[in-house]
Amino acid sequence: MLPFARVTIIGLGLIGSSIARAVRQHMPSARVTGFDADPAVRETALRIALCDDVADTAGTSVIDADLVILCVPVGAMGAAAAGIAADLPADAIVSDVGSCKESVVEAVRTALPDATFVPAHPVAGTENSGPEAGFASLFHGRWCIVTPVAGTDALAVERVREFWKRLGAEVETMAPDHHDRVLAVTSHLPHLIAYTIVGTASDMEEVTQSEVIKYSAGGFRDFTRIAASDPTMWRDVFLANKEAVLDMLQRFSEDLTALQRAIRWGKGDELFELFTRTRAIRRSIIEQGQDDAAPDFGRTHD
């Protein structure tokens, strides 16, 4: 049995359009309706036949949905939820894909106080954006974290979990606030650091930007990938998960200061000890199938 038969996706960017493609691949009998606030994106979605239907308004897109997934930047979740409030069927389940959960839970529950809302976050993506950047296998082998709040109907949670399993994801359940702490470490802080270092490197006076680009294979280019992620999405994440991000940032800064001091005082043993420890983490990530075992991320070398 399909967990859902009529899926509506609000927001047809990288994640929304990947869900559309993945539903068609893994649950071909389910109907997919799409909506995006941007008329140009709706046009593209129509042109590439992304969904069975592309609705002209958010309201009409949900009229007979049994699952509505909000795939917009976290700062736009409240407005997206408000936009469907008048037309949402009473038995539809609402979910989302936001990268932080406490703020989204609050925004959606305010806009849709009577809806069954099962927040979720597929931890997957690429640096590309828009309806043409998505692909059906994006969630294969990745984790989707479901963060139901107390009192949410258990069957609704189970159906959302089953939906993500069908798309090829592994599913985990977590409280929204714990999610926000975990993702602050594994996703938000890394993005913040990547954006910062790319900014720092492009602001040098004596080292030209063309030199930074030419010699980026020394390590810098790795950071430019996530620093090419969608600016709106990430601005919203940092503003929405402020406390956890600032806390992780504080810890990172302390550790960086310690390392800076070790370099200044020539404490090679401290550096060596850290560099040996960090190597083991990479091994675990590869062993657990969360990254490519090929050297250099499997980049082509010829």
Next chain:
Amino acid sequence: MLPFARVTIIGLGLIGSSIARAVRQHMPSARVTGFDADPAVRETALRIALCDDVADTAGTSVIDADLVILCVPVGAMGAAAAGIAADLPADAIVSDVGSCKESVVEAVRTALPDATFVPAHPVAGTENSGPEAGFASLFHGRWCIVTPVAGTDALAVERVREFWKRLGAEVETMAPDHHDRVLAVTSHLPHLIAYTIVGTASDMEEVTQSEVIKYSAGGFRDFTRIAASDPTMWRDVFLANKEAVLDMLQRFSEDLTALQRAIRWGKGDELFELFTRTRAIRRSIIEQGQDDAAPDFGRTHD
């Protein structure tokens, strides 16, 4: 005409063993002799037939070489140079592959005051180490920076440049001190930041290490690749290029503090402006062939 006919490689790790393979592929008539201070590495090199000869001592490895390339951690360059001083032919050219140049120039010139030394740095690598990690195409399309000091024989410099071009690299010439500033930005600072954030993430109390690994696809895993690089090599780099690294680190910290403040005060426009600017750098790196155009570094998604 071959730039060199008898190449000796001292240090058979990732870079040394890649040079051996690349010389065999691109200059098959040149003879390659290898030496490594570690007997286990010499044994592996023999077993996999990496070179034409593997010498038992550094001295015998250089006896009739016309090019000797030092491929050891930058902190070991002085000792490696001293180890060949008694046996180096007068007309041999000595080069190296060190990631910082001022300290290496000083160490090698002290150990080999009369040798013709042409320092070089191929900006290429992977996170793997050792004689089995190398491959012939590692330098294809990457830059090799040659940093001759004033008074170096122009023909010797030209032969080293030609050698690297034959291995598939693009070659640039630069003063050693400028090299060290440029690489502090494009390579040393990124490695330092990656090592730090991987350390920070693995030291959390409330977020377990298994959670960090499970949800690493949110961005964190990108940093673990370069944080898996050789600990000895990188300890030496930070100690040898201390001033430039500390200076870049200071700039990075200032920029990070500014971003931290923008988050604390909810200044979304500042975040958005930076995140838009950093996106353009990625595009330039791809346009100039210094990274894979495929999303997510070309990682497999199924």
